[in-house]
Amino acid sequence: MRxxxxxxxxxxxxxxxxxxxxxxxxxxxxxxxxxxxxYSKLVNAVRAGARYASLDAxxxxxxxxxxAKSVVNMVVYGxxxxxxxxxxxxxxxxxxxxELIVSPSAATVSVRDFEMDxxxxxxKLAGRPTVTFPFTAGVVK
Amino acid sequence: xxxxxxxxxxxxxxxxxSELQAFADSAALGAALRLDGTGEGIAxxxxxxxxxxxxxxxxxxxMGTQPITEISTTFAKGxxxxxxxxxxxxxxxxxxxxxxxxxxxxPAPLIFLRIFQPLKTDASVVAASSVAMKTPEAxxxxx
Numbered sequence: 001m002r003x004x005x006x007x008x009x010x011x012x013x014x015x016x017x018x019x020x021x022x023x024x025x026x027x028x029x030x031x032x033x034x035x036x037x038x039y040s041k042l043v044n045a046v047r048a049g050a051r052y053a054s055l056d057a058x059x060x061x062x063x064x065x066x067x068a069k070s071v072v073n074m075v076v077y078g079x080x081x082x083x084x085x086x087x088x089x090x091x092x093x094x095x096x097x098x099e100l101i102v103s104p105s106a107a108t109v110s111v112r113d114f115e116m117d118x119x120x121x122x123x124k125l126a127g128r129p130t131v132t133f134p135f136t137a138g139v140v141k
Numbered sequence: 142x143x144x145x146x147x148x149x150x151x152x153x154x155x156x157x158x159s160e161l162q163a164f165a166d167s168a169a170l171g172a173a174l175r176l177d178g179t180g181e182g183i184a185x186x187x188x189x190x191x192x193x194x195x196x197x198x199x200x201x202x203x204m205g206t207q208p209i210t211e212i213s214t215t216f217a218k219g220x221x222x223x224x225x226x227x228x229x230x231x232x233x234x235x236x237x238x239x240x241x242x243x244x245x246x247x248p249a250p251l252i253f254l255r256i257f258q259p260l261k262t263d264a265s266v267v268a269a270s271s272v273a274m275k276t277p278e279a280x281x282x283x284x
Binding site: 047106 | 145146148149152153156159160163167170171189193198199200201204206279280281
């Protein structure tokens, strides 16, 4: 009986030690994987917004406020005119964290001051991802 | 655990591919815009990818931290589709080059996958390609 109890105790201690190590490893893997997943969604959202912005025919250094709003909506909600109860394509992303910069030849969209919450840690993004697309509307030979 | 580790490497490669694809799409469109049937147009088109890869709003890879440096730009003639025989990086003279292909590549760092590689390299090349077409009315991506 004593030998059996001792083995049970050892197994419990080993299990507890392994659990601590495995928990840390799984937490790390989840954290990295979730960060990649969220950033990938951000890249696609920003690309969609920049491509949408590049269809604007106006080529000046300032964007029309209404059009700028529709570009930001494209990034955040995936549609230029989203429904009232639309949810952001990336959790936690808000319109004021999306920046649109226009030049006479191109539109640049980037994400500012966005924190990716991977539960165990937070990754702050300042100015990334950034995507620039040239204006392609109204092309003449 | 090994599978999860592989997932990290593959996920990172997928992410880098997304970033490079956005860059290649933008560069191909921008380069196609400059094509005007002259040698100057081709020279201008060749500059577009490097312009996008530098400056304060440069597009980058590896979660926006690394500059994109491996870029190749080629041109082709054709009507509705590029003539495969006419792809060339440096056209000898002006011509009816209406297609631009931009290929961007980057060495994606490997953490777990290197164990399974025979050469044990610490990076794997990830590339993205995009082809844009210039017509009198529009510029568009075709591939």
